[in-house]
Amino acid sequence: MFDRSRRNLLSRRRTPTLQRLPWVVDEDTFVDSCTRCNKCISACETQIIVKGDGGFPTVDFTRGECTFCTRCADVCPEPLFHPTTEQPWGIRAQINPSCLAQHKIECRSCGDVCEVQAIRFKLQAGGVATPELDADVCNGCGACLSVCPASAISMFTTEREEK
Ligand code: SF4
Ligand code: SF4
Ligand code: SF4
Missing domain, CATH: 3.30.70 (Alpha-Beta Plaits)
Incomplete structure (x- = not known):
């Protein structure tokens, strides 16, 4: 892998x-x-x-x-892929302001599906826990995107500093 x-x-x-x-x-x-x-x-x-x-x-x-x-x-029959021992891509997830938890509505759907635990919930005083996404841990699998009931997750690309 x-x-x-x-x-x-x-x-x-x-x-x-x-x-x-x-x-x-x-x-x-x-x-x-x-x-x-x-x-x-x-x-x-x-x-x-x-x-x-x-x-x-x-x-x-x-x-x-x-x-x-x-x-x-x-x-794929064509030489279109790097070796799969390399990092697959530079994309990462990001959580946008329409996130329900940021509007004080309880939701942990994204965190529940993130296998690598890139999304952690932090309890806010007097409010509901809000998600924080660590882009250094995220592998860009996209699992959190389709489960978000508010369509608040999108993917962004990053640029490699080294290979
Ligand atoms: S990447 Fe293009 S050439 Fe390769 S399997 Fe897919 S459609 Fe075929
Ligand atoms: S894209 Fe995958 S690894 Fe990244 S935060 Fe979402 S579920 Fe976790
Ligand atoms: S799950 Fe990912 S690695 Fe597997 S075939 Fe689909 S796009 Fe490729």
Whole structure:
């Protein structure tokens, strides 16, 4: 499995317009070489890979999470993936102001599904516990996104400082 340590952590944030597959090469190479054969779509164990713009595969976290099973990378006939021993991607989750707990409505759905415990709840005086997300621990699996009843979680990309 890939190294989930903080070693590869990343600095600059921007909101992605689309999310490609884990371990995938840069966007230009991907669009040049992906044949849109759909093998990765069929292979994905959580069915989160969909046909995006131009028929190119894209991850849709509203459908579920990436389990890092590596099936997409294993099945692809083209040289489009980095070794799956590397960190899969630089994306991380972020919690936006529409979070119910931040509006004093009890909810811990995101924390309940986060396997790596990147989301911790902190009790507020006179209020309900609010979530704090540690981006250094988050691996970008996306599990928290689809379970949020307020659609308050989004993903952002980071830029690698080192490989
Ligand atoms: S690693 Fe597995 S779960 Fe994640 S996108 Fe690829 S096939 Fe789907
Ligand atoms: S399996 Fe590879 S070539 Fe085929 S659609 Fe997926 S990424 Fe593109
Ligand atoms: S994206 Fe995955 S690892 Fe990151 S906070 Fe959400 S559930 Fe946890």
